[in-house]
Amino acid sequence: AQSVTQPDIHITVSEGASLELRCNYSYGATPYLFWYVQSPGQGLQLLLKYFSGDTLVQGIKGFEAEFKRSQSSFNLRKPSVHWSDAAEYFCAVGARAGAGSYQLTFGKGTKLSVIP
Amino acid sequence: EAGVVQSPRYKIIEKKQPVAFWCNPISGHNTLYWYLQNLGQGPELLIRYENEEAVDDSQLPKDRFSAERLKGVDSTLKIQPAELGDSAVYLCASSLVRGPGELFFGEGSRLTVL
Numbered sequence: 685a686q687s688v689t690q691p692d693i694h695i696t697v698s699e700g701a702s703l704e705l706r707c708n709y710s711y712g713a714t715p716y717l718f719w720y721v722q723s724p725g726q727g728l729q730l731l732l733k734y735f736s737g738d739t740l741v742q743g744i745k746g747f748e749a750e751f752k753r754s755q756s757s758f759n760l761r762k763p764s765v766h767w768s769d770a771a772e773y774f775c776a777v778g779a780r781a782g783a784g785s786y787q788l789t790f791g792k793g794t795k796l797s798v799i800p
Numbered sequence: 801e802a803g804v805v806q807s808p809r810y811k812i813i814e815k816k817q818p819v820a821f822w823c824n825p826i827s828g829h830n831t832l833y834w835y836l837q838n839l840g841q842g843p844e845l846l847i848r849y850e851n852e853e854a855v856d857d858s859q860l861p862k863d864r865f866s867a868e869r870l871k872g873v874d875s876t877l878k879i880q881p882a883e884l885g886d887s888a889v890y891l892c893a894s895s896l897v898r899g900p901g902e903l904f905f906g907e908g909s910r911l912t913v914l
Contacts, residue, residue, distance in 0.1 A: 778900030790842030
């Protein structure tokens, strides 16, 4: 079965600093990978996704992520963090669950705090 | 375009009481999901629908949880009776494609069981 590990429970960065959130996955085949963001009291919003092709994917709000098959990683990055980026970030892997169906498995999340 | 709508946003009940959550997915989205999100955790799938059919309910605790999606549009998730450990956020999501496409989430229904 597939799984996702987000090693960092909580990260604090200063506004304007760069950011990298780590994500490692376990899956026997080529995964479909996602990053979602959740602001307090809100649902999850898709930041970006990787299905195939270029391993560096661009998302909304200035985020990008790089798929590294050799490391089973899909780390999320942003060159300059804004105070509004404070939220919880979830990495997810989509994998086949049966004939024609898929299952999305989420990591436990990384909470991002931003110091003004 | 309206997003995924869930109600109620908040619900406080005493243990052993029943509770129901409602979800209206984005128009045209045939796939609907119910996820459970415990505090400090990522969402965990409870059940997935393709139109009216529940195609994956392996993680739904069937002794007390039930769900339905009549007419393949709105869905209701019910807990009866609720237990203290059911306190969590119940997220509904929908997607246009059957495969691993983007899921659109509602704001969730936060349940507190006293």
